[in-house]
Amino acid sequence: MKALPKRLVVLALLLAPCMPGAAVAVDLHAYWDDRCKACHDDAGAFARRTLRVEDGRLVGAHHREDLGRFLHQHYLADDLVAPVTAMLIAQATTTPLFKSHCAACHGDAAALARKSLVLKDGVLTGKVSGRPVSDFLRTHGGLAPGEIPAMTATLQRVLGEVGAR
Ligand code: HEC
Numbered sequence: 001m002k003a004l005p006k007r008l009v010v011l012a013l014l015l016a017p018c019m020p021g022a023a024v025a026v027d028l029h030a031y032w033d034d035r036c037k038a039c040h041d042d043a044g045a046f047a048r049r050t051l052r053v054e055d056g057r058l059v060g061a062h063h064r065e066d067l068g069r070f071l072h073q074h075y076l077a078d079d080l081v082a083p084v085t086a087m088l089i090a091q092a093t094t095t096p097l098f099k100s101h102c103a104a105c106h107g108d109a110a111a112l113a114r115k116s117l118v119l120k121d122g123v124l125t126g127k128v129s130g131r132p133v134s135d136f137l138r139t140h141g142g143l144a145p146g147e148i149p150a151m152t153a154t155l156q157r158v159l160g161e162v163g164a165r
């Protein structure tokens with residue numbers, strides 16, 4: 001019986017990343033591509049086309065009042081309803097700058113984040129240049145200066161959504 005508590009501790013550690021409120025360890029974008037994309041295509045385009053945020057709540061074109069309950073019964077692992085909802089809220093409420101200015105060369109933002117981005121002391125940084133992204137984008141990607149903070153914030157969110165810490 002002595003081994004049991006230890007095993008429970010290990011189990012708790014394994015489950016910890018799935019607990020509500022804990023940092024998300026899964027790659028939400030890979031999850032979407034695997035489980036949702038066949039029917040809904042790109043998450044960002046789907047969110048902007050179909051979903052809205054009203055009083056901080058995500059609202060669907062069909063599922064207005066019951067979207068949360070609907071998602072619990074709709075292909076989504078229970079643990080992922082909250083983080084996927086947060087991702088869709090962010091997408092539904094931001095301008096698709098990446099699509100218009102970067103996607104032609106970089107594919108999707110998740111791919112760029114996995115390959116090229118890292119947080120260094122809390123600052124979003126390019127892996128190759130070693131430069132802060134907010135600085136790098138002043139001479140790369142053709143954004144207006146006023147668009148750079150939003151783009152940087154989006155890429156930092158996406159880096160979190162692909163499971164980087
Ligand atoms: C086999 C096809 C299919 C897959 C896979 C699928 N969906 Fe859906 N989804 C639908 C259909 C069809 C509807 C509309 C159904 C309805 O309104 O009742 C829908 C509706 C939705 C809505 C609500 C849209 C609205 O306007 O109210 C959301 C949000 C959603 N899906 C998210 C997801 C997520 C997240 C995943 C992956 C975990 C996923 N779906 C996987 C077919 C699919």
Ligand code: HEC
Pocket residue numbers: 097098101102103104105106116117125126127128129130131133136137140141142143151
């Ligand atoms: C004309 C093609 C092109 C466009 C448009 C473009 N990029 Fe790039 N980007 C590249 C190339 C080429 C590289 C260097 C090779 C690589 O890392 O893929 C690069 C590298 C990067 C890097 C990595 C920097 C590093 O230090 O590793 C980031 C971040 C980046 N781009 C962001 C963006 C963003 C955000 C946009 C849109 C606002 C954008 N890029 C638009 C071609 C492009």
